[in-house]
Amino acid sequence: MSDKEKKITIETGDAGKGTTEISEDANTEELEERALSVFSSDRNEDIVALVFCLITTFMVLLFTKWMV
């Protein structure tokens, strides 16, 4: 990133705790999208959701099928 790049200050709400500086030509739509999630990327969010669901499924199978 060049030092001469223009930057703007934005409010980042509660989770971000205050304000932050971003590049003036940053993809704000993407930032807006991420600001609505506790995860830093879609991929992380998806993987955690998948792992949670697989654990849930395993537990459900354990208690409703395998141990009954």
Place this chain on the structure above:
Amino acid sequence: MSQLKEQMPTIIMGGFLLVYGLIVQSGALEPMAKYLHTHKTLDLQVTMTLVIGCIAILGAFVNAVRKPGNSNLDTFILQPLGGIVLILLMAMAIRWYAEPLMKIVSKGLEPTLGFKIYKVLNLNYVVLGILAGVLLTNTWGIPKFAGPGVKCARFVLKMGVIMLGARYSFAELAKLGGYSVFLVGFFVLGTVFLVLWLGNIFKQPKSMTGVLSAGMGVCGVSATVAVAPVVKAKSAEMAYTIGTILTFGIVCMFVFPTVGKLAGMSPVQFGAWAGTGILNSAQVAAAALAFNAVDIETLKVAEIFNITRVLFLPIIVLVLATWFGKETGQKLSFKSVVIDKFPVFIIGFLILFFMSSIGMFSPPSHYKGKYIDVSYNDRSQVTPEELVTLQDAMAKSEFSGLKPEQLEAVTNLIEQHQIAGNYDERNDKKAFDHVGRARMTQLQGTLAAAKGKEITLSPEVKSALKHAVKQVKKKSKTVVTLTDFMIWFFAFGLIGLGMQITKKAIFQAGGWPIVMGVIAGITKAALSFFVVLWLIKDVVLN
């Protein structure tokens, strides 16, 4: 001290949940739960409220004594805790009180209005959840302590979509004939492209068009949620899509049966049309029953056509990922679409769908966890009293108005004490199963004919036949529990989604999504009407 003050709302909510859990455990709320038909959930209510209450209080105290940091524990658990507990509290209020109450009020108004308002307006936890979220945001606003928690909504919604895979099985798809699958696929993809084209004409944002195309093409709420991250749809756009689909479905529920009757459609043709043209599965079932409450074939065909659409979901995700990439100026190779852009959580949906199809949760032929088991089993038999009732009715020729095949099914039920195949064929599972299922269908037909007043059966006989049918209809506990998880995930996610929708966002979208949805919906309904009349004769199920 100020940190403890900040945590007070979470502590109060946690305390409320603990007190509520203890009251439920004491049995004091049992009469009310029975009135609301939620008494079967009382154990769950106790467990959920006590566990969440304890976590809330414990977490709030940790937050109060500890300096907030940037660890995973802070980001994913401690900071969002207040919001998560608030949304869960709202979800519980909706699932255990608002939704059952809506059903009771709707039932009470039925004689005056002539229809169940609950069914017609689809006032279930999906709509109530979004409405509750929108209402809170636009009246009091999201409380400060709940802000980070609301950001978990989309993540939880994705878990709901993954769990959805457990409800379906490939066996359902295989039940449809080749051209029926082609028909469903053609209309799903056709609607998606039609909405994308309309979006271009009406100059709507790509994210709005993308999510609406999936919702209108596939199956409503779940498709909307699944596609939203692919096309970067905003919460308001998702809510608009869900609203458009449900509104369109309400109109269809009234119009479809009338048109079907005027056109003289056969039960199978109408089932295929409703299953293709109406999006929401509850509305499909309502339309099928309104058209023909006597012949269960209509409902069966409609449901199978409807769920086949869900299985096109991964294909639609791929199509829209490619489209969105191209529209936003990215050069996408096949690899980048299939591997890089394909959402991991849809792979989760496929994994659960695969597990369900190979019979890990219940026999592979199940539908939403329900399956038919006509094998010999003491638990499938009718009671000795019911057997005497049926024998007496047979001796008094009460079954004289039945068709020969219906009479054979009743005679066999009396002989074998349960619905089953032929005893001689018990080693040939396929043939045994086939005959048993056919007998069950005949008994259902008998009951439907009695309901339609085509034949007269005494209430005791009807009750015995109903019980016999009920006995062979089994429910997979695994799928039922996984579905419960899915419902809670969706309820949580949709309330959170509603909380992200401001008045400004609603007005920004304008009325165009509804216009596009209605055009696409009417086109699909009209086209599928002619195609079904032309292509589908009577046998569509293998």
